[in-house]
Amino acid sequence: MRRTLAACLVALSLALTVTPATLSAAAVDGTPGTSRAAERVRADVASPSSQDRATRALHRAQDLFAPAASAYGRTDGQPKPGKPDSKAHRDASLVMRDLFAAKEALSPAQRRIADSILARPTDGPKDPYGYGYAVPAVKKCSGNFCVHWVTTTVDAPPSEQWVNQMLRLMNRVWKKEVKKLGYHAPVSDQHRGGNGKFDVYLKELGDGGLYGFCAPERRKPGFQWLASGFCVLDNDFSQLEFPLPPMQSAEVTAAHEFFHAIQFGYDYGEDAWLLEATATWMEERAYDDVNDNRQYLSSGQVGRPDFPLDFFNSGGSEQYGNWVFFEYLSQHYGTGVVKNIWNKAAAFAHAPDMYSTQAISSVLKPKGGFKKVYSRFSSANVLPAKFYPEGQAWPSARLARTYTLTKSDRRTGKHGSRLLHMSSASWEVKSSSSLKSRKWFLKVKVDGPASYRMPGAYVLVVKRHGTDKRYVKLNGKGNGKVIVPFGRKKVKAVYVSLVNASTRFKCGKRYPFSCSGLPIDDGRSFKGQRYRFSASVIKR
Numbered sequence: 001m002r003r004t005l006a007a008c009l010v011a012l013s014l015a016l017t018v019t020p021a022t023l024s025a026a027a028v029d030g031t032p033g034t035s036r037a038a039e040r041v042r043a044d045v046a047s048p049s050s051q052d053r054a055t056r057a058l059h060r061a062q063d064l065f066a067p068a069a070s071a072y073g074r075t076d077g078q079p080k081p082g083k084p085d086s087k088a089h090r091d092a093s094l095v096m097r098d099l100f101a102a103k104e105a106l107s108p109a110q111r112r113i114a115d116s117i118l119a120r121p122t123d124g125p126k127d128p129y130g131y132g133y134a135v136p137a138v139k140k141c142s143g144n145f146c147v148h149w150v151t152t153t154v155d156a157p158p159s160e161q162w163v164n165q166m167l168r169l170m171n172r173v174w175k176k177e178v179k180k181l182g183y184h185a186p187v188s189d190q191h192r193g194g195n196g197k198f199d200v201y202l203k204e205l206g207d208g209g210l211y212g213f214c215a216p217e218r219r220k221p222g223f224q225w226l227a228s229g230f231c232v233l234d235n236d237f238s239q240l241e242f243p244l245p246p247m248q249s250a251e252v253t254a255a256h257e258f259f260h261a262i263q264f265g266y267d268y269g270e271d272a273w274l275l276e277a278t279a280t281w282m283e284e285r286a287y288d289d290v291n292d293n294r295q296y297l298s299s300g301q302v303g304r305p306d307f308p309l310d311f312f313n314s315g316g317s318e319q320y321g322n323w324v325f326f327e328y329l330s331q332h333y334g335t336g337v338v339k340n341i342w343n344k345a346a347a348f349a350h351a352p353d354m355y356s357t358q359a360i361s362s363v364l365k366p367k368g369g370f371k372k373v374y375s376r377f378s379s380a381n382v383l384p385a386k387f388y389p390e391g392q393a394w395p396s397a398r399l400a401r402t403y404t405l406t407k408s409d410r411r412t413g414k415h416g417s418r419l420l421h422m423s424s425a426s427w428e429v430k431s432s433s434s435l436k437s438r439k440w441f442l443k444v445k446v447d448g449p450a451s452y453r454m455p456g457a458y459v460l461v462v463k464r465h466g467t468d469k470r471y472v473k474l475n476g477k478g479n480g481k482v483i484v485p486f487g488r489k490k491v492k493a494v495y496v497s498l499v500n501a502s503t504r505f506k507c508g509k510r511y512p513f514s515c516s517g518l519p520i521d522d523g524r525s526f527k528g529q530r531y532r533f534s535a536s537v538i539k540r
Contacts, residue, residue: 057102149235211233211242227264309422402429418530431491
């Protein structure tokens with residue numbers, strides 16, 4: 001949901017100044033984080049005009065596609081040497097989205113440059129940044145797609161056989177995403193590519209560090225936030241440029257990027273983190289065996305639970321790593337839960353047009369509510385091998401600290417952390433050989449902020465056989481306790497997860513979170529709320 005240009009460009013303007021290192025609210029046991037980042041954020045969002053932010057969108061697009069200026073027009077058929085980082089420029093579609101949304105605020109001269117960047121490759125070499133074909137293109141159509149390519153220059157695919165493979169691949173992706181999962185087909189381009197089929201262009205992108213992208217092109221008549229689009233994919237996904245075998249790179253790229261085209265038909269101005277996290281989740285739905293999206297898990301809440309779930313960082317991979325949240329929802333409530341979220345976020349006729357976190361909270365309300373579901377999710381990430389089908393191959397959430405309690409040393413003391421919104425911290429409490437009897441229990445006390453700030457706590461007991469999960473009920477002051485088995489014969493360890501499940505925002509403040517909002521319960525200094533717990537061994 002977007003209603004202003006400023007809101008559409010928040011991810012851009014903030015990502016240029018906020019880094020992962022400066023966002024962390026606290027280190028282990030509540031050490032305050034730096035406030036310099038917050039000062040930089042406030043200074044940044046308070047100053048630029050809408051035209052300044054639009055200019056930033058243009059400059060970012062120019063920077064993204066700058067390699068085309070040197071690659072354009074080459075006829076030797078050889079890509080530039082070097083294998084780009086597989087994480088590089090994965091948000092190219094969002095760069096194009098931001099530029100599309102910014103066009104009206106640009107000067108006439110800037111708009112001409114933006115039009116060249118947003119142009120289809122078949123529009124020709126209007127500008128070296130435009131990625132236009134240098135020679136006439138040919139196309140082949142089948143099913144729901146037309147694939148366009150050239151037969152000479154560096155943009156040429158290796159063979160027509162590869163073109164046929166890409167055409168079949170795109171139709172398989174349509175079948176999975178539109179027919180099987182039930183998402184709306186992309187908005188019609190009104191025969192912009194020569195007919196009513198969706199257009200995909202093959203082009204040399206790998207030498208610029210790009211896998212592919214989709215760009216919004218025309219607003220749907222009568223709707224401000226729905227748009228048609230087209231996609232551009234690398235022409236061969238050569239392993240000289242990409243780490244995976246060519247077909248595997250093509251599969252996950254097609255699944256991810258085509259879902260962006262689908263998203264443009266729901267709300268192209270939706271929060272950037274939701275766009276990228278669900279597109280990366282779609283890779284798992286369409287091509288589960290490729291597992292390219294595992295590379296981002298350590299950047300998302302599986303690896304870094306102290307970073308807000310809805311943080312969009314164009315200089316990092318947090319939003320890609322948080323595909324795991326939607327994987328968790330899918331495992332527990334079926335894959336249709338993500339479509340339900342997009343239906344809530346959609347801006348088409350009679351849709352609620354909610355922003356990302358609103359949509360998620362609305363869908364999860366009858367399932368126990370966001371706080372309870374998010375608490376369970378945070379706890380599951382401590383031991384992904386036990387809670388995700390492929391979790392054995394994943395990293396696990398970083399623990400704040402591990403304690404080992406004994407018969408003579410029965411208390412952890414009070415410990416905790418300051419937590420930003422939609423983030424968590426977890427501790428491990430181990431039993432020892434001196435606590436073998438089944439009469440030993442662990443009493444966990446939680447001291448969080450007031451309940452209106454949505455504190456949560458979850459205790460996971462890992463037994464010799466199975467697990468015991470306890471949601472800790474907190475009172476109005478944020479206090480609560482739970483007693484769980486702790487005898488060494490049956491229990492391996494207890495994990496305590498403290499959760500800030502706040503979803504309260506002052507929207508439209510140009511911060512890189514849900515609804516471009518300032519998180520109310522983080523405070524303007526981004527220190528977050530203090531959470532504490534203590535654990536002690538008792539005998540029953």
